[in-house]
Amino acid sequence: EEIEEATLRELRIFLREICAKLARNRTFYIFTKPVDEEVVPDYRDIIKEPMDLETMMTKIDQHEYECAQEFLCDIDLICTNALEYNPDRNPEDKIIRHRACTLRDTAYAYIKAEMDTDFEDKCREIRDRR
Numbered sequence: 001e002e003i004e005e006a007t008l009r010e011l012r013i014f015l016r017e018i019c020a021k022l023a024r025n026r027t028f029y030i031f032t033k034p035v036d037e038e039v040v041p042d043y044r045d046i047i048k049e050p051m052d053l054e055t056m057m058t059k060i061d062q063h064e065y066e067c068a069q070e071f072l073c074d075i076d077l078i079c080t081n082a083l084e085y086n087p088d089r090n091p092e093d094k095i096i097r098h099r100a101c102t103l104r105d106t107a108y109a110y111i112k113a114e115m116d117t118d119f120e121d122k123c124r125e126i127r128d129r130r
């Protein structure tokens with residue numbers, strides 16, 4: 001109902017700012033857009049559920065996140081995809097794995113630092129009720 005819609009609106013505003021801040025960080029450039037299948041033809045043979053920050057921004061606008069935990073699940077997906085597709089000991093793979101882990105840790109830190117725990121609890125209660 002109306003109070004709940006106001007809460008979800010506030011969540012979307014908060015998540016857009018977190019998502020934009022991550023996308024502005026040049027360390028995370030490789031995660032800002034979907035991996036181009038013309039550039040990397042086998043990517044979608046290996047990674048069954050691609051994810052990136054631009055797709056996440058669209059999901060926010062489509063009301064697909066009802067709490068911060070669901071947003072962080074997609075951050076985790078970006079990270080595990082990168083670890084799975086780039087597993088080798090060569091320098092390029094190591095760099096992208098390090099960037100993926102840094103993206104994950106930075107996202108969790110931003111949300112913990114800037115989100116009221118009882119606001120997240122309220123979002124989860126609304127989600128669980130629906």
Ligand SMILES: COC(=O)N1C[C@@H]2C[C@@H]3O[C@]2(Cc2nccnc23)C1
Pocket residue numbers: 030031035039040081082085086096
């Ligand atoms: C999240 O991004 C990734 O997991 N990848 C994996 C691909 C392998 C490597 O880096 C990527 C793009 C690319 N293009 C050309 C040649 N090699 C690469 C980005």
